[in-house]
Amino acid sequence: MQNIGNLLKGKIAGPETGIEIKKSVCAICDPMTQCGLDLYVKDGQVIKVEGSEENPYSKGSLCSKGAANRQYLYSEERIRTPLKRVGPKGSGTFQPITWAEALDTIGEKLHQAKVETGPESVVFFAGYTKWFRPYLKRLAHSFGSPNYATESSTCYQAMAMAQRLVFGLPGGPDLPNTNCLLVWSSNPFHTNPGVAKAVLRGLKRGMKLIVVDPRQTPTTSRADIHLQLRPGTDGALALSMANVIISEGLYDKDFVANYTYGFEEYRAYIQTFPPARGEELTGVPADKIVAAARMFATVKNACIMPSSAPVVHHTNGLQNYRAVFMLVGLTGNYDVKGGNLVNPPSFVYQAGNFATREHEFEQSRAFSAMAQRIGAEEFPVWMDVADGQAQAMSIPDQIRSGRPYPIRAILAFGMNFRMWPDSLGMRRSLEDLDFLVNVDVFMTETCKYADLVLPACTSMERSELRCYNMGYVLYTQPAIPPLYESRSDADIIYALAERLCPEDALFRAGYEASIDWILEPSGMTTAELKKHPGGMFVPNPRILPERKYETGGFKTPSGKMEFVSTVIARYQERPGFDPLPVYRPSKYSREASPELARKYPLILNTGSRLPMFVHTRTYRLSWPSSLRPNHPSADLNPVDAEALGLRQDDEVRLSTLMGAIRVKVNLTQMVQPGMVCMYHGFGQADVNELFEKDYLDPISGFPGFKSALCSVEKV
Ligand code: SF4
Structure with missing residues (x-):
């Protein structure tokens, strides 16, 4: 008895204690991390959370946020039932309603908007959470609205756009094989423990580390060279490094001669960025710019680790990042082992080394068969090269102006108005909507402005498909049933699809049937994945060759890597739309204002x-x-x-x-x-x-x- 008491006290799993270990993933930060969880469950309660040793990405570790998953799961602030607002917007006065009433009301309201002002007057929005996005995007398109929008309007997407404008297809850093890592304004020690560990492993085997960051961080403290620039001057730094690389003849002449477009114009432009001017513009000493440029160009192979937000959160961010990524091509490090490798995503932004039909699933109706997306007039390059979303930064203005067409309703999952600049202005715009729904785990400030609030469950209470770039995949199962009356976001989307687009056969077939359809080219099925609750390595992983551009060209209009953007050139009469990566200081800066x-x-x-x-x-x-x-x-x-x-x-x-x-x-x-x-x-x-x-x-x-x-x- 005493022994069992100790086992119970220690929360040790086994038949004696009745404690089972169930596998899941942490989704508190998302989606490039998704650390594996071992959940100790007894009598339907999660009593302990540990990192899962079985997960090849996280290998048993959890960060301070992930270790608090039980607090997240059992928080008193969780929304328990569907809620209908009965007080003024923002008052937080709600009354519980049934799921049937909530779903029927949403169906009716969105149909009404569709009939009166067109399907495009309804926005389908995903906040920070990403795992259910393919289903939400399909719901928008099957409903007939082009306006699927996400938090990626302020995160990640502009970085991907910069890469697409230069190369057509983005390339990720090949961390296990690189000999020189240039981290451009990222600090994985605070954001992504798996990547931080990969950096430490690289340093142990002798990898060189250059870090660009205006701050001092745990990443910069490990760097061979820290380029501590003034915020917003990334473009000037990259152009100055290019000046050194070209003037010292360190660039890949064969690659430049055979696979690039616009090099001579670019070469002429970077002449105006010698290291001394680079120092003046960025605050980085000229000798450090020279040393970093030489190291990046001569240590083979080298790669750039980009960041989702820091470089693009400037009024000159996209051009700056184009200048940064050009260093990869200039030094012959695009799509080579140890460089920036092209490995297209399998599912929800992650390359899992298997083929899927994710894109076909999401895009159930062509954009050409729908109205233009929100932001199309202001941000045409976004429409050309971002990955099929509306630009959400234009939402508040369009709600207020009703131009080019009205926005009447938003169906949001995890919307947070504080994501927008002039966040209070965005909040006021939400008050002007006819109908707002927000789905969330917690009662947030944004929820208080919604007409209906729906309770979502956490990753521990649902099933979801996840994959990892080492060719690992899992389909989680709920460790416990959803608490209270909460539901999985995907279940909510499928229940709404019955009301909003009943003719959609894949929605009618159901959630798992949809995943099986998406997975079909990989040969995997949800039935097979369920046999491996902690996940499995992908059978027959897709191994892509290096230098795919040699046979297939670049996915740019010119078919080459573009120093001069043929996409931006379409709009060059607009201020700031320079086909070359022209450096301009931030709009509000000592230089510009x-x-x-x-x-x-x-x-x-x-x-x-x-x-x-x-x-x-x-x-x-x-x-x-x-x-x-x-x-x-x-x-x-x-x-x-x-x-x-x-x-x-x-x-x-x-x-x-x-x-x-x-x-x-x-x-x-x-x-x-x-x-x-x-x-x-x-x-x-x-x-x-x-x-x-x-x-x-x-x-x-x-x-x-x-x-x-x-x-x-x-x-
Ligand atoms: S890094 Fe932390 S919060 Fe993010 S998935 Fe891993 S444990 Fe969770």
């Missing part, structure tokens, strides 16, 4: 992640929030603090042209003098309120969250 800089002398850089928080998700959990004082704070260099008469934790007013928020200052050497770094996700001091709604990159539509101007004064 000196008057403003006198009033707001500091560079405002926002949105870096802390290791224990991701967006607004884990602030509510006591374990992660115990790791750092849970109040909004802005990082400031001690040099600036002294000049401003500030001490640690002093309360300050952080101001821009748009207004001010009150935060505490945190003094740290992580930020360089002249710069303020503000973390995002604090509802009580939302830094996104301080950005104008049209402070956007003109080509991608991404907000300039990482370089604006601000002032700080003691309250």
Whole structure:
């Protein structure tokens, strides 16, 4: 008895204790991580969470957020039933309703909008969560709306666009095989533990590491060369590195001669970026620019690890990133082992080394058979090369103006209005809608403006298909049934499909039948995957050759890697649409707006992640929030603090042209003098309120969250 008592106390699985280990994945941060979970379940309760050793990506580890999965699952703040708003918008006054009433109401309201103002007047929106996106996109298109939009309107997509404009197909860093890794503004030690471990393994075998980052981070501390540039000057740095590489004859002449378009114009342009000018524009010493350029060009093979947001969150972000990615082609590192390899995604952005019909599934109706997408007039290059979404940054304006057509309703999964610049303006636009539905795990601020709120369950309570780039795949099963009346997002989408597009045969066939249809080219089935609850290596993985462009060309209009973009050239009469990767300083910067800089002398850089928080998700959990004082704070260099008469934790007013928020200052050497770094996700001091709604990159539509101007004064 005593022994069993100890086993129970230790939460040891086995027949004696009745504790079972069930396999799942963590989806708190998504989707490039998805660490494996071992969930210890007894009597229908998850009593312990551990990292799954079986998972080849995470190999048993969990970050501080993932370790809090039980708190996430059993949070008191979870939404328990479908809710109907009965008070004014924003009041948070709701009454519970049945699923049948909720689903029927949505069916009726969206049909009404479709009949009165066309299917395009309904937006289907996915927030940060990604696993169900193929089903939501199909729902939008089967309904007849081109307006499937996601949080990728401010994250990832502009980086992918930059690569598509240069190469046609993006290439990812071949971390296990590279001998020189150029990390361009990413800090996986705070965001992606699996990648951080791969970096450490590379360093152990002698890999060179160059890191570009305006801050000091755990990644920069391990670098052979840290290029600590001023925020928003990435393009100038890349062009200056190209100047060194070309003038010293270190570029891949064969690749450039045979596979590129526009090199001579590019070569002429980069002549104006010698290292001394690079230093002037970026703040990086010229000798470091030269050393980094030589290292990247001469250590074979080398690759660039890009980031989803930091480089594209500037008003010049897309052109900057084009200039960065051109370094990969210039040095002959595109689609080669150890370089940036092309391995197309299998499912939800992840390359799993197997073929699927994901795209055919999502795009159940051609864009040519629907109205133009939201953002089509402002962001034509987005429409040409982003991956089939509307540009969500245009949603608030179009709700207000009704042009070129009205937006009446939004069916949202995990929408957070604080994602938008001028976030309060976005909130006001949501109030103008006829009908808003938000599906979420927790009662968020955005939910309070919805007409109906639906409770979603967590990854531990649902089935989902996931894959990993080492050729691993799993189809999870619920470890416990969904708590309360919550449902899986996919179940909600399929229930809505019955009402919104009953003629869609794949929706009628059901969720698992749809996944089997998507998986068909791989030869795998959900029945087979269920036999491997912790996942399995893909049988007969798809091994693609290197240098696929030698036979198939580049997927650009010219068929070559483009130093001069033939896509951007279509719109070159528009300001900022330069076919060359022309460097312009950020719209609000000392160089571009000196008057403003006198009033707001500091560079405002926002949105870096802390290791224990991701967006607004884990602030509510006591374990992660115990790791750092849970109040909004802005990082400031001690040099600036002294000049401003500030001490640690002093309360300050952080101001821009748009207004001010009150935060505490945190003094740290992580930020360089002249710069303020503000973390995002604090509802009580939302830094996104301080950005104008049209402070956007003109080509991608991404907000300039990482370089604006601000002032700080003691309250
Ligand atoms: S990195 Fe952390 S939050 Fe993200 S999936 Fe892994 S354990 Fe979860």
